[in-house]
Amino acid sequence: MLTSFTSINQYINRCAVFSEEEIAFFDSLLETKKAKKKTMLLREGEICDFEAYILKGCIRTFCMDENGNEVILQFAIEDWWVSDIASFHEQTPSKLYIETLENCELLLLHHHAKEELLAKIPKFERVFRLMVQRNLSVTQYRLLNTIAKPAQDRYLDFIERYPSIVQRVPQHYIAAYLGISAEFLSKIRTKLATNR
Amino acid sequence: MLTSFTSINQYINRCAVFSEEEIAFFDSLLETKKAKKKTMLLREGEICDFEAYILKGCIRTFCMDENGNEVILQFAIEDWWVSDIASFHEQTPSKLYIETLENCELLLLHHHAKEELLAKIPKFERVFRLMVQRNLSVTQYRLLNTIAKPAQDRYLDFIERYPSIVQRVPQHYIAAYLGISAEFLSKIRTKLATNR
DNA sequence: TCAAAACATTGAACTATGACAAGAAATTAA
DNA sequence: TTAATTTCTTGTCATAGTTCAATGTTTTGA
Numbered sequence: 001m002l003t004s005f006t007s008i009n010q011y012i013n014r015c016a017v018f019s020e021e022e023i024a025f026f027d028s029l030l031e032t033k034k035a036k037k038k039t040m041l042l043r044e045g046e047i048c049d050f051e052a053y054i055l056k057g058c059i060r061t062f063c064m065d066e067n068g069n070e071v072i073l074q075f076a077i078e079d080w081w082v083s084d085i086a087s088f089h090e091q092t093p094s095k096l097y098i099e100t101l102e103n104c105e106l107l108l109l110h111h112h113a114k115e116e117l118l119a120k121i122p123k124f125e126r127v128f129r130l131m132v133q134r135n136l137s138v139t140q141y142r143l144l145n146t147i148a149k150p151a152q153d154r155y156l157d158f159i160e161r162y163p164s165i166v167q168r169v170p171q172h173y174i175a176a177y178l179g180i181s182a183e184f185l186s187k188i189r190t191k192l193a194t195n196r
Numbered sequence: 197m198l199t200s201f202t203s204i205n206q207y208i209n210r211c212a213v214f215s216e217e218e219i220a221f222f223d224s225l226l227e228t229k230k231a232k233k234k235t236m237l238l239r240e241g242e243i244c245d246f247e248a249y250i251l252k253g254c255i256r257t258f259c260m261d262e263n264g265n266e267v268i269l270q271f272a273i274e275d276w277w278v279s280d281i282a283s284f285h286e287q288t289p290s291k292l293y294i295e296t297l298e299n300c301e302l303l304l305l306h307h308h309a310k311e312e313l314l315a316k317i318p319k320f321e322r323v324f325r326l327m328v329q330r331n332l333s334v335t336q337y338r339l340l341n342t343i344a345k346p347a348q349d350r351y352l353d354f355i356e357r358y359p360s361i362v363q364r365v366p367q368h369y370i371a372a373y374l375g376i377s378a379e380f381l382s383k384i385r386t387k388l389a390t391n392r
Numbered sequence: 393t394c395a396a397a398a399c400a401t402t403g404a405a406c407t408a409t410g411a412c413a414a415g416a417a418a419t420t421a422a
Numbered sequence: 423t424t425a426a427t428t429t430c431t432t433g434t435c436a437t438a439g440t441t442c443a444a445t446g447t448t449t450t451g452a
């Protein structure tokens with residue numbers, strides 16, 4: 001087993017029990033890929049053909065609204081998966097962009113490879129179900145928060161929940177994740193800073 | 197096969213191919229339940245022990261923010277599933293309320309029953325994965341919309357996407373779904389009405 | 393090492409939306 | 423059928439957040 005696969009194999013072994021052969025088959029389906037900082041891995045209109053597991057680096061997925069503003073759906077770092085799940089599963093044109101924010105090392109699971117995997121080892125259905133389930137509850141929580149809480153609370157939640165991301169990504173991207181302008185986030189921060 | 201099960205069985209057969217015995221086993225795990233309008237099926241703090249498939253009726257799931265305002269996560273009607281997926285899968289206290297908005301006929305799949313089902317017929321993993329996946333892409337889309345679009349656009353999207361729900365639920369609930377006050381939705385509507 | 397680019401801050405004017413209050417309309421239940 | 427309850431509307435004022443423009447700061451790459 002390549003050492004670079006260690007973390008992803010631990011990841012899937014947490015969801016269900018697999019034999020060494022099964023794990024080896026899974027690993028054999030993955031493509032390793034390096035991407036420089038600011039590489040677009042997917043653009044709006046393209047069909048997303050991968051789910052990417054991040055060995056190293058940081059990625060954002062975002063969409064463009066009518067006024068050309070970017071809204072960030074997700075930041076992803078080591079041990080997270082990124083994809084456009086709608087585009088990937090229906091094999092339809094994406095509404096999202098996926099862009100590296102740092103130099104990245106990735107493991108890609110392509111669409112045909114995933115189908116082959118699920119056909120051969122159905123137990124993987126469970127792995128992906130659990131992954132999507134967790135993603136859904138986090139997304140629901142964020143949606144409710146976005147609706148119910150003012151920007152300052154959402155920002156405080158964010159830095160508490162994702163302290164490492166705060167260190168790694170520019171502030172205006174965090175604003176685009178929280179759904180506020182970069183200027184307003186700056187004002188929130190100065191207000192918080194002077195209040196102590 | 198009971199006729200009341202027809203629709204749910206068609207539903208799961210769309211996700212994967214099952215034998216009659218498998219379907220029969222699935223049906224045998226479901227509990228039928230009727231609930232009057234305005235019944236709370238789940239309250240904050242309780243552990244959600246069901247995923248409910250709606251044969252007839254309409255349900256909302258919502259949470260309460262710090263100021264006691266309700267924020268609606270989902271409206272569900274015939275052929276939809278409702279649950280608190282975080283509470284159900286982790287068996288942890290819920291942050292959500294689930295309430296019938298009409299008299300309902302439901303099929304309940306309880307936690308232990310689902311585990312039994314998945315243990316006995318792993319193919320069902322796929323059914324639930326596909327369900328959760330679709331739910332996730334819809335929720336992501338809604339989140340991005342909530343952030344990027346003004347209230348009027350969100351309202352127009354909503355009536356286009358869910359015309360039948362607009363007919364069935366009071367307007368102030370739709371406001372609570374869109375993330376705006378009931379008064380402001382009313383103003384949007386009068387503005388739209390006078391603009392033609 | 394320096395210029396260019398990207399990022400962050402600040403202020404002023406503006407806008408979408410909220411909160412409150414009062415009343416009208418519709419629905420429900422007895 | 424009527425009273426009670428729920429739902430919807432309208433107006434006024436308050437505010438969270440935006441936009442724009444100017445400036446300062448940090449990072450990047452040749």
